[in-house]
Amino acid sequence: MTGIKQIGTIIYNEPVAQSVYKMVVNAPDIAKAAVPGTFVHFGLMQDSSHILRRPISLAETDIEKGTITIIYRLAGEGTTCMSQLSAGQVIDCLGPLGRGFTPSDKPVILIGGGVGVAPLLFLASKLKKENVTVIIGGKTASELFWTDMFDVQKIVTTTDDGSAGKKGVAADVLAELIQSTGAAIVYTCGPTPMVKKVAEIAKACRISCEVSLEAYMGCGTGGCLGCVIDGRGGKRYKVCHDGPVFDAEEVFFRA
Amino acid sequence: MTGIKQIGTIIYNEPVAQSVYKMVVNAPDIAKAAVPGTFVHFGLMQDSSHILRRPISLAETDIEKGTITIIYRLAGEGTTCMSQLSAGQVIDCLGPLGRGFTPSDKPVILIGGGVGVAPLLFLASKLKKENVTVIIGGKTASELFWTDMFDVQKIVTTTDDGSAGKKGVAADVLAELIQSTGAAIVYTCGPTPMVKKVAEIAKACRISCEVSLEAYMGCGTGGCLGCVIDGRGGKRYKVCHDGPVFDAEEVFFRA
Amino acid sequence: MLETVLCGVTMKSPVIAASGTFGFGLEYANYLDLNTVGAISVKGLSLKPRRGNDGRRICETPSGMLNCIGLENPGVESFINDILPQLSTYDVPIMANISGSDIEEYGKMAALLDIEGIDFLEVNISCPNVKNGCLAFGVDPVSAAQVTRIVKKNTHKPVIVKLTPNVTDIVSVAVAVEAAGADGISLINTLLGMAIDVDTWQPFMGNRFGGLSGPAVKPVAVRMVYQAAQAVHIPVIGMGGIMSGRDAAEFMLAGASAVSVGTATLCSPTAIVDITKELEQYGQGKGLVNIGEIVGQCK
Amino acid sequence: MLETVLCGVTMKSPVIAASGTFGFGLEYANYLDLNTVGAISVKGLSLKPRRGNDGRRICETPSGMLNCIGLENPGVESFINDILPQLSTYDVPIMANISGSDIEEYGKMAALLDIEGIDFLEVNISCPNVKNGCLAFGVDPVSAAQVTRIVKKNTHKPVIVKLTPNVTDIVSVAVAVEAAGADGISLINTLLGMAIDVDTWQPFMGNRFGGLSGPAVKPVAVRMVYQAAQAVHIPVIGMGGIMSGRDAAEFMLAGASAVSVGTATLCSPTAIVDITKELEQYGQGKGLVNIGEIVGQCK
């Protein structure tokens, strides 16, 4: 998508969990244009030594209020900068960018780990509640704070240490849930090992899988080839422009 | 002087005139150590692309409240950065630095132009009111906002355009006032052409003159030789360490 | 105010989209009016298609960035057949930026691109991101001149040679390519750099090294433009860290007849038009009739 | 954790105060405990006293700065008589940083400084800020080797040769000075740069050009340290934009046995001890016994 550049006023910017922040920004044009899976490329206006933008998936939009919401993890200097902004300050937004998820009106499964759950929140809000099963995996109970944010039929959780939900990784419960829900498609976002495993299970179950990928980005608008990954048949894809959401077949099963 | 490094909380930071700001910072150790003519070297923590500090003279200190006050003009990116900070935010202070004015208990004249008036404010507050005559020059009436800030015997003002005070430049009224007040010393700070003229008049009147100079600075602590100027007899002086206040004889009449 | 004639080509402004950060221009058609851009230097082309480097290609550094794209491009033929026709619907001069892996390839590409729709050739002898690649040509005045000569022999277009800053003496390379017939020079390409992840102990860049660009390099770029402009009589295109109209003016004062904007487009897709407007305002503020009046005014 | 032996000299940490930004050390005695500094490289010395350049000597650039101090210093004799005795009251290794205007001067200075209280010679063949000055020696492997040989002949101290980044091929210079007997190399000195005031159309720097330092140059510095460390067998001292303990670690991973901190001291007078502490924390966090374990671990 062609993004819109807006200097948005921050309405809310507070931690929602250890090292994870939620930010709400007034950016009506972006809110209006956004679809689930697209992202906003944020400029760090306050510190000019950080010249590159930071891509963050949209977790929610409110067209009436004209706001967009993101949920982001403190990963380094840029996200730390962002976390230091207070309500009332402004942030440079460029979005929505990229190609989002293909919505379905059949039963679906959304499966995410870490901040990869963020775009799934937005997706869930656009799907029929009764069709959606969400699986969230975390290392430990405190990483499952997401569950309250979803308003869907069913949420299944897993933790590596068994401190909440089922002990294990999210993908462990996938095959069973595909069968029991009769899901037609799996949408996934999270750490690479996880999403690869999810894609393999979906493939084994012969249903489609859309995966949201990350890449270190420059422009975010398709001009610099900084974010390129390998696709099927020797193709190169720009994550910012051809993705971040891809059909798993295109990017993981390239033979 | 050996400066103290303190991250100070900003208490007040508002414009006092067109493009001129007053900032009050909580920095008790610096306030305690400061003498008139010394300066604080401010680090711009919020924007890490600005790696050098900015030197600003102390305009006032309040040892009881633990505060320091500066008055600064928006000259470029650094001072603009400073002006965008709000009360409650912090600023990196290193000071007091340099050698200040030599106080006198005889009648004296303080003569300044532009933001050069700032250190004279601090000096005036440490002298006997009845001994002090202040001369302030500006281009036009709006540059004479300083007069309210002084609590001294006598203030004389001049403007280039005659819109307030006497028409002309500050130095025009100096010789007469030296005579009428019987001043033993002239303290001056302001644009170079002005302070040079002041020094010449003081010399002609055979009284001493202390001048506060500016130089583009690196360290502010005497380590880099970035701020060096010529002194009498081929000497080189560091403005940050040997100054910023010099005996005019040392720096202007070098033959 | 901004109209500029560069090597005989009339441009609406001296602000050019640098190669590699503006795609083929078309990627930005929805963000700005391509017809208002001074000229577009397209993504670096090679004779055959190139996949570019694997691994991480972009890394932020203080006030700058490293890239090791590695000249990913569809090759000259696909450019001519698939992309150029679309570009030609716009009224903007096109600079074909070319990189060869040997001297002959430069000649072949120049010949293939000696066609309508191309207004300049920009000869990249300075890409630091490809192995046994073109950087080698740019660091040696003799081979730089050889490349220049073969390109000149194979084209009727004005030839701009793009120089690398990774040299001891920029003047000797500038003078050599001028003597070999270059119609202009552009500089700087990126400075060779590296960043290491202190947690993983691995280089950040997939290709280990990358090219440094952005505001961080501006002082080096201004110095080299100044030195080169003093030494040659052909026009100089200046670039390296231009983020504002005042930055553009700085390069022109140093002696650049035109400027290119690279990294700034990554910061904002509309950077080129923003910078163009600011440069116009700067010129107006200084009471200029044409911005060209400031070229080389810093002595 | 931090103890480091460099060319046979034991230092409490590998973090050295770079030449030119720490005065003669004494200027900082009230800000930090000089006894905790790895070593002090004093302000660059010349045979005769030098007044340095006139005009503006310092200018900020994006994440960096230009300087053209021009080697202002009291000369070797005054250093030995007036300054060294004070420095010797501290328990910190001293590096005498020397610049000659011809090869003979380097030899003379080395001989004069072959005295107690001096622990290393750092031979500056790379200062960009003096006319017909020492930069010329540093850009050419042959003259760099000549300077190295004459210094070695006149001293018993370990000789560190300080290289300039303003070269096409850092490896050839590094290898040449190693072959000529250098006991170590340090790099980088500053990158030659320029800034122009777009309002006055004049260069900002009194000397027109200046040397670029600070975080902006770090990627170039890390790359050169990496290249040089791969090529020589003598210790490398890395510097250029180190502002934190993690930056210091980055240079050590690239192959530096020790690091120098320059510009950071201008940002904060206690930078060296702050960086030293952070480096110690980094080492502890990585479970190291001695920080030296990371040297060259980025392959």
Ligand SMILES: Cc1cc2nc3c(=O)[nH]c(=O)nc-3n(C[C@H](O)[C@H](O)[C@H](O)COP(=O)(O)OP(=O)(O)OC[C@H]3O[C@@H](n4cnc5c(N)ncnc54)[C@H](O)[C@@H]3O)c2cc1C
């Ligand atoms: C399409 C897309 C959507 C994303 N959505 C989210 C989200 O909803 N919530 C969230 O917390 N994070 C998200 N990310 C990741 C986020 O962009 C990075 O965590 C952030 O840019 C790190 O910036 P930093 O300066 O804090 O970290 P840095 O210090 O720059 O780097 C820290 C780590 O973050 C990674 N990183 C840094 N910059 C980028 C970048 N531009 N692209 C990808 N990875 C990067 C680096 O690989 C590094 O390991 C998304 C990334 C992409 C590409």
Ligand SMILES: Cc1cc2nc3c(=O)[nH]c(=O)nc-3n(C[C@H](O)[C@H](O)[C@H](O)COP(=O)(O)OP(=O)(O)OC[C@H]3O[C@@H](n4cnc5c(N)ncnc54)[C@H](O)[C@@H]3O)c2cc1C
């Ligand atoms: C001892 C001393 C005391 C000072 N006291 C005051 C004061 O009380 N109030 C006040 O408004 N200003 C004062 N100044 C000047 C002030 O330091 C500069 O205006 C300020 O640093 C400009 O920073 P900038 O980034 O906004 O401007 P820049 O964009 O960096 O430069 C704008 C202009 O300011 C000058 N300048 C920039 N940095 C410095 C510097 N480090 N030293 C000197 N000049 C500089 C430049 O020459 C330039 O012309 C003082 C300077 C010195 C040396």
Ligand SMILES: Cc1cc2nc3c(=O)[nH]c(=O)nc-3n(C[C@H](O)[C@H](O)[C@H](O)COP(=O)(O)O)c2cc1C
């Ligand atoms: C991502 C990226 C890709 C680049 N690709 C090319 C290229 O293909 N050909 C070329 O001549 N220069 C290329 N460059 C160099 C730029 O055109 C320009 O010379 C350099 O980045 C300095 O300018 P800047 O600081 O404005 O970016 C590239 C630069 C970047 C950042």
Ligand SMILES: Cc1cc2nc3c(=O)[nH]c(=O)nc-3n(C[C@H](O)[C@H](O)[C@H](O)COP(=O)(O)O)c2cc1C
């Ligand atoms: C103000 C200043 C003065 C310098 N003087 C010298 C010098 O006299 N001799 C020398 O070898 N290097 C000198 N340098 C270079 C530094 O020692 C160092 O090599 C360079 O600045 C890169 O490191 P940094 O980025 O940490 O500053 C000087 C640097 C600066 C900023």
Ligand code: FES
């Ligand atoms: S980030 Fe520039 S092409 Fe994707």
Ligand code: FES
């Ligand atoms: S500013 Fe460094 S010596 Fe004065």
